[in-house]
Amino acid sequence: MKERLDEPTIALRAAREFADGSVVNLGYGMPGLCANLIPEGRTVYFQSENGMLGFGGLAADEEKDYELINASDQPVRPLPGMSFFDSAQSFDMIRGGHIDTVVLGAYQVSEKGDLANWGRPGRPATGMGGGMDLAVGAKRTIVTMLHTTREGGPRIVKECTYPLTARGCVSLIITDIAVIEVTGEGLLLREVAPGWTVPEVQALTEARLTPAADLKEIEL
Amino acid sequence: MKERLDEPTIALRAAREFADGSVVNLGYGMPGLCANLIPEGRTVYFQSENGMLGFGGLAADEEKDYELINASDQPVRPLPGMSFFDSAQSFDMIRGGHIDTVVLGAYQVSEKGDLANWGRPGRPATGMGGGMDLAVGAKRTIVTMLHTTREGGPRIVKECTYPLTARGCVSLIITDIAVIEVTGEGLLLREVAPGWTVPEVQALTEARLTPAADLKEIEL
Amino acid sequence: MSKSKIFKSCAEAVADIFDEASVMVGGFGSFGGLPINLIVALAEQGARDLTLIANMGGVGFELSHRIKPGGYQDAGILFENGQVKKFIGSVPALGGMPPTSPLERLHREGKLEVETVPQGTLAERIRCAAGGLGGFYTPVGVGTVVAEGKESRVIDGREYLLERPLRADFALIKAHKADRLGNLVYRQTARCFNPVMATAAAVTIVEVDGVVPVGKLDPEAVVTPHIYVHRIVEVPR
């Protein structure tokens, strides 16, 4: 079997998307790994839906303060210039379009950019948390996920069969084998993992992929 | 002509309505005079729609700070335990039912407690300020006003002819000759100014007044 | 001076929470901002058929050990005790670890109604109630299960859902410090849902790390003005 990128590498690739000076929110799970992977020389202002802006990376064990946590319950480091606010103000910020980029995990993404990232069949009591608000409100939604399910089935599909988070919200999908842009004309395959070919990626993708004119290997 | 109460005396009578520990907002003009007339031994928390809670009376000349003003642009005195907030939060407080008593001026009050206190014929560009929000949101609206117009016409009327502030919002009317309660059965004349009779007050009132069983002179 | 808001114990502060009451519980996730001692007091007090409004449903003390060493206390204990008939929140149960929470188990058994609300919509519905408003249109949830049974409306070319205010009989919240009047300040991300819940309940009960004299809190930095706070319990940490 071909080698796939591991989660920290997917997160590293995602973090390269963060523009200097931009406001970024990181979702639960793999996206959280981006916190400590900001490219050298760039300033990113992290926003967390529990009511915090401008914090640092994940805290080391000896500096953990459980009243200084991100929305995934992980203690983070304080930074000069940060601020705290309540949940209502936090979601004003989010719905109001002040988050430049959100990185979210996903169960499925459709070829139209529909996102399904919270509910699973047979777990009716799980919840969407702030994912719907973020997917609708952020200027740009990046999804990081494994390209296929544990059973090898596709996650990038024609139509989502899992409960939707939001329609048409995803801009970029970064997986363990590809980087795919969602465009008005469908899915554009921009990058493949080292050693992978277009047909190999397409074979693991239900939706049709159009290779970009400048298709390249994921640079790390 | 019979003697009428002056404005400070009307305000003094209004201030006697403030319960100990209550939250009070004072409107523009005569109601503002209540600020320095709180009955001995009672604590009142003043709220002002520009975003302040728990301030003191009007400031003396030597202590005036023009960034510490009530909604009528008058400098006030700071008090321990006060707080500042923005206009949106201030009106959450007001509409949310956290103002126990508001005292407002009026052009007209109807027998159903409708209030007209902001617009005058021929001045189309005047505005209601926060009066509508206060009249709708406060638990109790007290009106202080002169009983009659400059021309001697009634201000307590069957139907308001001036632009309305809110319908059925007034609980108590305190004028220079009477104290009148608005009830489900109409206007109850509770107190008259010293020397005034019920027919004399009724003669200056368009709406019908029902004298209270325990009608008395205004005590000052 | 009006009556003191200071209560001697959490038990005393939650004593009158009645069966079928709606109760907001502050906090966000597993840590920081949970009114843990008030939650435990409510569990001991035993009021039943509660409608619980909180961001997360919690896991309860027993299961919490599978998530964090030593475990932690959250609203899960109220589900374990069978005190809740309806939950309203954004994360009733975690999708991954632990495998099931008391909330999930009751829900599967048909003993608990669950209303799942996007987190920002939850916060805004509470603020909507606090501000005396009748409802609001939000773009969040359009085209999802959240839209089911709700009025949808296109405004300026964008689709919105009508969401309704959410208020409660009681709010149990956590703050850092209170003055004796009830002005509150919070600490870092322990702020979260606490200030907005404080404004939307008939009776707001706060657990604080410390009570300070009136005048000690910076009036520019007060987050919750005292008129929203009815009962204060000091629980030094």
Add this chain to the structure above:
Amino acid sequence: MSKSKIFKSCAEAVADIFDEASVMVGGFGSFGGLPINLIVALAEQGARDLTLIANMGGVGFELSHRIKPGGYQDAGILFENGQVKKFIGSVPALGGMPPTSPLERLHREGKLEVETVPQGTLAERIRCAAGGLGGFYTPVGVGTVVAEGKESRVIDGREYLLERPLRADFALIKAHKADRLGNLVYRQTARCFNPVMATAAAVTIVEVDGVVPVGKLDPEAVVTPHIYVHRIVEVPR
């Protein structure tokens, strides 16, 4: 590090306000919180056909002498200059003194459109826009001229009006201190409409008494987080 938000002068900070722009102006009444120097700079800059959103319409420098000794500067100067085609606010003109304001005169002459909005509804419409919402139902204005042309609706037995979000191309606001990132704190009642307007404009321009280094402002006491602020001008008082 991203580009500095510090501008050398108010003139420079308002230079690109274009004809027909919508402009929010912070403050409340005659004092405290008015971005006076930005208003004067906009008057000198000369952009026309503006939609001005402010709590009060102001009286202008000349008439202000009849209200306060020495007079004061407010948004009235923009009406005097004929720069405004529409005003949206809660107090277009005072009903009593002074006899007429520039706004009133223009309105009588049919040269100015005026939309009068209850003050709390004004604040909430701005916050509604800032929060990405499509509208809200308020009980304020029912049965009055404010209800004209608006959808009315009974919710749980109470009548409400549908009010719409209000945003702007620019917000001119006044704060006490900014750090170099743009985090803002205000001073006492000079806070008023400034924080909410800061959140609802494409470009927010703030006039501050002083700029402090990043890290100097208490993160618990920041009222306007820096992402809402685009340009800062220091005007020591």
